[in-house]
Amino acid sequence: METSLAWDVPLDKPPEIVNIGRNAHGYVASDRYRLKDLWSLHLYGYHGRLRLDGREFAIEPGMVGITPPGTLMEYRYVGLSVHLYAHFHLGAGPSQRVEALQRLGPRHDSIYARFYEGVGRFATEPRRVEARLWDLLWEVALLSRPDLPPEDELHPAVRLAMTTIERHLAEPLSVAEIAARANVSPSYLSRLFREAFGETVVATIRHRRLERAAYLLGRSSLPIKEIAIAVGLPDLQHFNKAMRTRYGASPREWRARESSSSPGSEIDHR
Known part of the structure; x- marks a missing residue:
């Protein structure tokens, strides 16, 4: 089981959201897909397994995952598996090194609330939700920065x-x-x-x-x-x-x- 994988995520410009929502899997035991041109952000509420381009990770409730375009994602579920997700474009620019999967810890409730609110507002206020997602992406990126104190510290x-x-x-x-x-x-x-x-x-x-x-x-x-x-x-x-x-x-x-x-x-x- 892998413990670490990181991507260079360009965050100099706000994301352009294509899809954002709440979804449930687990009706079949496994699933696999690849988003050719889109980044993805997932906030997990379940236990399972995830393979990213052949590298396997454990998923736990309260974890957040970010995946770049073109990455093969293969999931194995244990029962009903609910998560929040966003699929989006990111423009070129300076990048932040971000862990593919991270535990949110005490930040989870705040991030979940803002993410979920964005799901409900996207149809009527897409630019506002993109600004909110941008903030969330930066917050997730800072979790990977040992030189900066996490918000709870x-x-x-x-x-x-x-x-x-x-x-x-x-x-x-x-x-x-x-x-x-x-x-x-x-x-x-x-x-x-x-x-x-x-x-x-x-x-x-x-x-x-x-x-x-x-x-x-x-x-x-x-x-x-x-x-x-x-x-x-x-x-x-x-x-x-x-x-x-x-x-x-x-x-x-x-x-x-x-x-x-x-x-x-x-x-x-x-």
Whole structure:
């Protein structure tokens, strides 16, 4: 029985979902298939066996699996076997080394809830669900990074601070305000962020604002001014400079580039 297998997963751009849902197998003892052009993500709720291109692994409830296009997947089931799944395209770009199968541990309930909600929303809000899946893929990727602390090992104040940042990106944010919501002093919060992420609170806010802006530019038809406001960078001159510094392109250039590389995107060149 194999214990480890990893893939290089490009996560610089959001996924383009083809199918997402909840499925049950086990009506027959085994199954095999290959997705020629699609990545797959599975959140397992059963015991079984999985062979990936001839390498066999044990499946347990609470495990997550990611598989690249063209991989032969062969399953052996023990009774009714239920899982959540997503099949999607990923664009070329910088990659993260991700284990093919991982135990989610205490993260399982949170990831399951967000994944399952995405299943229900995909028909009416596909872009929102793709953004959510992108976040989940990054979260799964970070499980394979021993140099970064897993979420359950982060200081509670860091988790509270990150929640505040994500929920209030469109608003002015100060380290003092975030620290107050996390029930610690600004200096202590800054120290915690450096220990956890190797950067300041201010740098984390800036990076999250620009990452969200890059996503909205590439995958929505919102005018550039509205995107700048939505991510808390309403000064267009500053927004333009920040995008060039981070991504080497102005907002307009980034939108044009993403439009040409993602034909299925909903883009308005404004």
